[in-house]
Amino acid sequence: MNVISRARLGAVLGAAVLGVGVFAAPALADPPAGDYRVLAGAGSDTTQDVLNGIGDAVDGGRTIASYNATPTGTVKTREVNCEIARPNGSSAGVTALNTAVDTNSGCLDFARSSRGPADTSTSQDLTFIPFAKDAVSVAVRDDSALNNDLDLTTAQLAAIFRCDAGARVLNGVTLTPLLPQLNSGTRTFFLGRIGVTEAQVGSCVATMQEHNGLALDTAGDIAPYSIAQYISQVTNVVEDRHGATALGRIDGSEPFTAEGTLNTGFVYNRDVYNVVPTAKLTDPVIDAVFTGTDSKVCTAVSAGQSVIEKYGFGRIDHCGDTTDPALKGER
Known part of the structure; x- marks a missing residue:
């Protein structure tokens, strides 16, 4: 089994944070209808909840409007002429922000992204501003034989998601790999870390909405x-959609610390960004x-606790940095 089980993870985190009110009602998915705030953003599923929490904590909820990646359909970000297709995923959010800039529509001011710029060679139109640390592991059902001291190597994961014949069975179970939806920053990040291109993704791989364990x-x-x-999700800070999943190790790296928090040194760790x-x-x-360690995003506090940590992310000493040329690009 995983070193920290789902039940123990909830208990450990619960004991650690009950005193600061982490189990208060989750932030709203979208601002209420007609609540048009100063800044509007959309995109990443990964960071939608923490940005909702930050939006509620900053300036009495008057400044940041962050719209969730789902459900499908449209979202209205301004009172007039801003009913747009809801961006589902980092790339969709970045594309929608580019469109808002190109058309001078004012419909979006920022995008959420769990990946860095896809292209820094031809444009510096957008700046990806890091604000927290995340990491990506692999989930399996906790009642499956796959969850038997699960520790996969990067080479194994590459073979699994290419659907190589020799990698289709693990612990006596035939694997049915899933990837997040297209436009997902997590999909892009994960495939990059295992060294598999989109063209190499095997035909046995199905698609799911990212971080929705109910799909497993x-x-x-x-x-x-x-x-x-x-x-x-496990600690009910957000809607619990992890279902019956458990997270495994990758290359011997543990996803959680002994306290049940994010292991920021996990082998597949990443910064997450707000894009402006x-x-x-x-x-x-x-x-x-957004800018600097003293920015409202970086310093947001709820009930005495950093909002970034409340939502399971790790804090970074370069939160709000806009000086890295490698984080300017994308067209």
């Missing part, structure tokens, strides 16, 4: 999963909300 409904299911999302138009970095509201 057969014994052979295996999928990448945000560790921060898993922690916040580079030309808007000097805007006083954008600057105050």
Whole structure:
């Protein structure tokens, strides 16, 4: 079994944070209808909940409107002429932000992204501003034989998601691998870490909405999963959609610390970002909300606790940094 079971993880985190009210009602999925705040953003499923929490904690909930990745359909971000297709995933959010910039619509001011820029060679139109640490492990059902001291290597994962013939069975179970939806930053990140291109993804791989453990409904299911999302789901900080899943080790690396928090040194760790138009970095509201370690995103507190940590993420000393040229790009 995993070193920290689902039940123990909940108990450990619960004991650690009950005193600061972490089990209060989760932040709203979207701002209430007609609540058009100063800044509007959308995109990543991974960071939608923590941005909802930050939006509620900052300026009495008046400044940041963060719209969830699901359900499908449209979302209205401004009172007039801003009913747009709801962006589902980091790439969808970045694309929607680019569209807002190109058309000067004002419909979106930032995008949520769990990946860095896809292209830094031809444009510096967008700046990816890191604000927290996450990591990605793999989830399996906790009642499956796959969850028997699960510890996969990167080479094994590459073979599994290429659907190589010799990698289709593990612990006597036929594997049914799943990947997050297209446009998911987690999908892009995970495939990059295991060294598999989109063209190499095997025909045995199905698609699921990322970080939704309810989609793992057969014994052979295996999928990448945000560790921060898993922690916040298990502890009921957000809607609990982890289902019957458990997280395994990768290359011997443990997803959780002994206290049940995110292991920020996990082998597949990553920064997560808020993306803003580079030309808007000097805007006083954008600057105050996103830029620097003293920004409102980086310092948001709820009931005496860092909102970033409340939602299962790790804090970083470069939160709000806008100086890294490798984080400017994307067109």
